[in-house]
Amino acid sequence: MVVIGCGLMGSALARAFAAAGHDVAVWNRTSSKAKAVGGGTTAVEELREAVAGRELVVVSLSNYAAWFELFSSKGIASALAGTTLVQLTSGSPEDARGGLEWARANGVDYLDAAILAFPGFVATDYATVFYAGSRPVFDRHLDTLQAIARKSVYVDEKIGSAATLDCAILEAYYGSSLAFLHAAAMCKAEGLDPKTFFSHKESFLGLISVTADAARGMIESNDFSGDQCSLNTHVAAIEHIVRLSMDARISARFPKELLDNYKRALSAGLGGEELPAVFRTLMRD
Secondary structure, three states: OEEEOOOHHHHHHHHHHHHOOOOOEEEOOOHHHHHHHOOOOEEOOOHHHHHOOOOEEEEOOOOHHHHHHHHOOOOHHHHHOOOEEEEOOOOOHHHHHHHHHHHHHOOOEEEEEEEEOOHHHOOOOOOEEEEEEOHHHHHHHHHHHOOOOOEEEEEEOOOOHHHHHHHHHHHHHHHHHHHHHHHHHHHHHOOOOHHHHHOOHHHHHHHHHHHHHHHHHHHHHOOOOOOOOEHHHHHHHHHHHHHHHHHOOOOOHHHHHHHHHHHHHHHOOOOOOEHHHHHHHHOOO
């Protein structure tokens, strides 16, 4: 097998495959980076030589444009014919679909993959990799792929679904991270040690979990009615957060954006429904 791309993630992937006993070649545009990977890997200088005759080609580049430029080089497609390409380059679902078109046109099996881990977490229990594409192709390589993540999750046959799930989880991560960092800023601005807030993290994590469970069923049934807490009440709470931020003279951009989105749901006549009803206004611009 070969790993194309020897950045932090590509290097971590290559070393993990090698540590699991696989014969691993590595290639990078800057050959010195490939030689520096180590860990039992073998650096190859020519891209065509690197991919030719490999059962599995794992790609981890900065973006799909870089991948397409490289793999459109003369002789690369023919060298890849009959192999399996696992695309671990970060991108959008549309990028993944473009990759599939290229693979089909060149007789290459293709798996769209997205890794949910920092490089240092590769091959640990904290790593998850999502895969989309042909189930038989995934099953054929699963034992090998588990070298980088025991949690190698098959999402769907539809190419782009792994990238979609990755983006969805990351949005939840980045959004909630910004929220709790702004919350810490509010505490500090009001003279409350932020560590007091963080010591109660189970409170807001619990609320998120309960709301996510409720939203799952409501979205599935398209029924957002309930008797727990209406959107009108939630909007009033967010207004308090905006006022606190403004009074404390810290950035109010994030809570104002929250308020705008929730008020949009009120304008749509959803004020008497439960919080997940905001989903209806997010399905259109």
